[in-house]
Amino acid sequence: MTAIKHALQRDIFTPNDERLLGIVNVCKAGKKKKNCFLCATVTTERPVQVKVVKVKKSGDFYKRQLTWELRDLTEVDAKDASKENPEFDLHFEKVYRWVASSTAEKNSFISCIWKLNQRYLRKKVEFVNVSSQLLEELPKAEESVPSGESQSVAGGDEDTLDEYQELSAREEQDIEGMMEVCEYAISNAEAFAEQLSRELQVLDGANIQSIMASEKQVNILMQLLDEALGEVDTIEGKLSSYEEMLQSVKDQMDQISQSNRLIQISNTNNGKLLDEIQFLVHNMDLSKGHIRALQDGDLTSPKGIEACINAAEALLQCMNVALLPGHDKLMAVTQQQHLFTELRDTFARRLTNHLNNVFVHQGHDQSSTLSQHTVELTLPKHSPLHRDLLRYAKLMEWLKITHREKYEGLSRTYVDYMSRLYEREIKDFFEIAKIKMAGTSKEAKGKFATLPRKESALKQETESLHGSSGKLTGSTSSLNKLSVQGSNSRRSQSSSLLDMGNMSASDLDVADRTKFDKIFEQVLSELEPLCLAEQDFISKFFKLQQHPTVLPPLAQPEAVDSDGIAPSRMPPQAEHRHSLSSDKDMVRLMMNKVFQSIETELNSLIALGDKIDSFHSLYMLVKMSHHVWTAENVDPASFLSTTLGNVLVTVKRNFDKCISGQIRQMEEVKISKKSKVGILPFVTGFEEFAELAETIFRNAERRGDLDKAYVKLIRAVFMNVEKVANESQKTPRDVVMMENFHHIFSTLSQLKISCLDAERREAKHKYTDHLQSYVINSLGQPLEKLNHFFEGVEARVAQGIREEEVSYQLAFNKQELRKVIKEYPGKEVKKGLDNLYKKVDKHLCEEESLLQVVWHSTQDEFIRQYKHFEDLIGRCYPGSGITMEFTIRDMLEYFSSIAQSH
Numbered sequence: 064m065t066a067i068k069h070a071l072q073r074d075i076f077t078p079n080d081e082r083l084l085g086i087v088n089v090c091k092a093g094k095k096k097k098n099c100f101l102c103a104t105v106t107t108e109r110p111v112q113v114k115v116v117k118v119k120k121s122g123d124f125y126k127r128q129l130t131w132e133l134r135d136l137t138e139v140d141a142k143d144a145s146k147e148n149p150e151f152d153l154h155f156e157k158v159y160r161w162v163a164s165s166t167a168e169k170n171s172f173i174s175c176i177w178k179l180n181q182r183y184l185r186k187k188v189e190f191v192n193v194s195s196q197l198l199e200e201l202p203k204a205e206e207s208v209p210s211g212e213s214q215s216v217a218g219g220d221e222d223t224l225d226e227y228q229e230l231s232a233r234e235e236q237d238i239e240g241m242m243e244v245c246e247y248a249i250s251n252a253e254a255f256a257e258q259l260s261r262e263l264q265v266l267d268g269a270n271i272q273s274i275m276a277s278e279k280q281v282n283i284l285m286q287l288l289d290e291a292l293g294e295v296d297t298i299e300g301k302l303s304s305y306e307e308m309l310q311s312v313k314d315q316m317d318q319i320s321q322s323n324r325l326i327q328i329s330n331t332n333n334g335k336l337l338d339e340i341q342f343l344v345h346n347m348d349l350s351k352g353h354i355r356a357l358q359d360g361d362l363t364s365p366k367g368i369e370a371c372i373n374a375a376e377a378l379l380q381c382m383n384v385a386l387l388p389g390h391d392k393l394m395a396v397t398q399q400q401h402l403f404t405e406l407r408d409t410f411a412r413r414l415t416n417h418l419n420n421v422f423v424h425q426g427h428d429q430s431s432t433l434s435q436h437t438v439e440l441t442l443p444k445h446s447p448l449h450r451d452l453l454r455y456a457k458l459m460e461w462l463k464i465t466h467r468e469k470y471e472g473l474s475r476t477y478v479d480y481m482s483r484l485y486e487r488e489i490k491d492f493f494e495i496a497k498i499k500m501a502g503t504s505k506e507a508k509g510k511f512a513t514l515p516r517k518e519s520a521l522k523q524e525t526e527s528l529h530g531s532s533g534k535l536t537g538s539t540s541s542l543n544k545l546s547v548q549g550s551n552s553r554r555s556q557s558s559s560l561l562d563m564g565n566m567s568a569s570d571l572d573v574a575d576r577t578k579f580d581k582i583f584e585q586v587l588s589e590l591e592p593l594c595l596a597e598q599d600f601i602s603k604f605f606k607l608q609q610h611p612t613v614l615p616p617l618a619q620p621e622a623v624d625s626d627g628i629a630p631s632r633m634p635p636q637a638e639h640r641h642s643l644s645s646d647k648d649m650v651r652l653m654m655n656k657v658f659q660s661i662e663t664e665l666n667s668l669i670a671l672g673d674k675i676d677s678f679h680s681l682y683m684l685v686k687m688s689h690h691v692w693t694a695e696n697v698d699p700a701s702f703l704s705t706t707l708g709n710v711l712v713t714v715k716r717n718f719d720k721c722i723s724g725q726i727r728q729m730e731e732v733k734i735s736k737k738s739k740v741g742i743l744p745f746v747t748g749f750e751e752f753a754e755l756a757e758t759i760f761r762n763a764e765r766r767g768d769l770d771k772a773y774v775k776l777i778r779a780v781f782m783n784v785e786k787v788a789n790e791s792q793k794t795p796r797d798v799v800m801m802e803n804f805h806h807i808f809s810t811l812s813q814l815k816i817s818c819l820d821a822e823r824r825e826a827k828h829k830y831t832d833h834l835q836s837y838v839i840n841s842l843g844q845p846l847e848k849l850n851h852f853f854e855g856v857e858a859r860v861a862q863g864i865r866e867e868e869v870s871y872q873l874a875f876n877k878q879e880l881r882k883v884i885k886e887y888p889g890k891e892v893k894k895g896l897d898n899l900y901k902k903v904d905k906h907l908c909e910e911e912s913l914l915q916v917v918w919h920s921t922q923d924e925f926i927r928q929y930k931h932f933e934d935l936i937g938r939c940y941p942g943s944g945i946t947m948e949f950t951i952r953d954m955l956e957y958f959s960s961i962a963q964s965h
Contacts, residue, residue, distance in 0.1 A: 064088075064168075071102060074125055075118060080107045085175030087168045092150055092160035099128070101161065103175050105183070113179050115153070131155050134184055139173060140191040170197055339387075346384040347399050349406070353377045357410040362417045368454050371410070375461040378406055382465075411466040414458055419476050421452070426480025440499060440582065442492050442589045449600040460606040474605055478656045485597075486660045493664040496586050497671055500579060576755075579672060580682040586668065587690045587707075594658060594703040601653055607646035647700055654702030665710045673717045678752075680718040681759045681769075687711045688765040715768065722772045725752070726779040734787055740794040743787055746803050749780050750810045757814055770818040777822045780807065781829075797837035798906045801917075804830040838920045846895070846928070852883045853935055860939070869939040877943050880936070889949035893957040896925075900961050922958045926951060 064086070072083045085103035090096045100118045105111050113133040119126050131153075138154035147166040151173065153159045163169035173190070174197045180188050190198060245255050353374035360374065361367025382403050390396050425448055463470040601607065672679040691711050694704035729745045753773070760769045784807075788799035804826045811823035852875070859869050869875055887895075903917055929951060936945055949957075 076104055085172050087172035088164040089161040092162050111183055113183050136188055138189045141193045144192045144194045347381050349381055357406045372457045407465055411469050415469045418473055422477050422480045426484050440495055440585050442593050456604050478653050482657045489660050499582050579679055584686050598654055602650055607649050651702050662706050666713050677721045680721050683714045684718045685759055685763045687714045692764045729779050729783045740791050740799050742806050743803050746806050753814050773819055797833040800833040801830055838924045848883050853932055866938045889953050892949055896957050897961050
């Protein structure tokens, strides 16, 4: 091991200025045994660095593999202190487990590590399972000796650690020089040693003589030392006196320092006390002017209101000041808080009484009612009242924060009295609107002598409507109940139709309906700004837009049972949990209370308009839809939007009822059995309805409702036209279908209603089909026998007989054909066509002017049949030379002359 140690020192550590102090041959625990060396080293230069180096042998050379600083070592675990165990662990950044070649080497290495730690690092490294004998402490004498001796002890200890110490360069040079002088030193070591011993004795003798020669100097030195000791004693005495003086000064300075500290503490406390007093005085001091304003301030003048607002805000700020713990125990603070409470209650009482008086006075004020104004259809403006009350808005906010009960009481008072005022005004307003609306029908009354009721009856009905608080229904009024009478005259029958279809029931002209439309628009235009202004005022005056959890102050007392519980009501806690949670709900609740009569009056007005003329529901639907759309764009949850939306439902219901009534009357229509049908009443009625509706609904928001009504009506028209055509006895079914569907097609083509394009095409198809059917059925009469003959010919061909063999059939030979043709000379054909023209003219009505159309179609069909007969003659009777007794030119002349003669 010594040779290995010397080799490692020479090859590995000397080039790095390090000295090797401890070594152990190890291998890693639990793996294949690959031996290596752990070396404990120190650097030769200061500051000394202690390291643990892992060295691995590679062939004949040693290689430095890993290096750890000893200061990074935290624990050394020897595994077992009582038994010999070569295993041990070193804890650096991680645990390294080693197995030494022998227990002695392990113990020697651990001891070396412990000594290096004690000498150079003094670091607390834990040695676990290590025998106490290995961990010998350094001699205590080392701690008490002077520094020079300590160094020598340390040096001696280092010698014990260092079994081998390399020669320095100077030592090597001296030895080499000595060996050169004594050439035999290598060959005769004993002679060399004796020579060195003799020279050493000579040196020792010289040293002794030199010491003896310096005895006198030693005595002088000792005398100087004695004198120095005396001086030292003198200095020590002076230092002692100085020390006593300094101790006295120190005591005095300590007393001064203590006094200064107490003074500083006192100043600090005084400063804090001053800050607290200034805080209380600054935040809890209310000026006399504010107190005077709160107690006796003028709540009627603008300056007085401004002073009261400033005083109330100052009072609220003083009451809301955040006091520190202990402030509430101060007498002055308690008194001031008591004063604030009294001022708050006093001013809240004054403010509540004043605003109550304002609300009550306004509620009883009759100067703004419509009965004392002109009969123009306008509502009084409350902007002056709102402007005056808004000066108190900040005071209402203060009252809301400080006295919630009084705030809620004021809101209930305002709602109560303003609802009475608005109820009177709105009632008068709607009375005038109803009078003007009924006046339109009275003016129209004089124009039509056919109305079954007189103006006085209408007036009585209007008055009865007003007396019933506007509780009208959407039923058809007596103005609309004109009986349907079947007459021989087309004009009287058309008038009966219009009445029956409920499309111009009272014969009101466009001017009357336009006047009604203006009245209804005026009503909505007056209500809209009134509601919006009141809602804006309530939001601003009661400060409802700032606190989203305001509870409704409009709860009314209820009767309670013997247990004090209101019947059919949830418990108070549950009711509080289900209370309104936002200011919008609060505003809407107050608006519902203030304008509780608007919806009822609007429904009453709508019922009256619908009673006068069911067509008014179209105007009302368009106007109401527009105002609802406008209100929803402003605020979808506003009172105006909600109320108009509810009324719109009623208007839409009346509109649907109007459509259903028209369909029902279509189904109930009866026709005369003695006169021809012509254009059915509900067909012309639909035309009038569509023309009026297109005018009303131009650019309307609810066009979809009209489109749905169109589809329902047109399907009902189609169905009932077919029903009437099937029941008709005087007029052929095809004529009824042809004329009415031609009229429907013309109407839809003229109006260009996009949602009825399919019905327009269907009407055209039905008109064309029934025109063709009527023409074909009519043409069978003037050439009846000829038609029957050729039908028989076609039947034989269809049975399989060859066309050229048909002439050999007994009933269809050439003689029979000539016989049938002779029965229809040109004169007879013209006579038959003339009779046919008269019959067609008798079937058709004058309104549609379809006679020439039908006659032209009849001509085309007759020519088609003529060509068909000629073709059959040419194919079935070839070479016979048989021809009709009249030509196509003759036929054209017949048709033209007959049409001109009539």
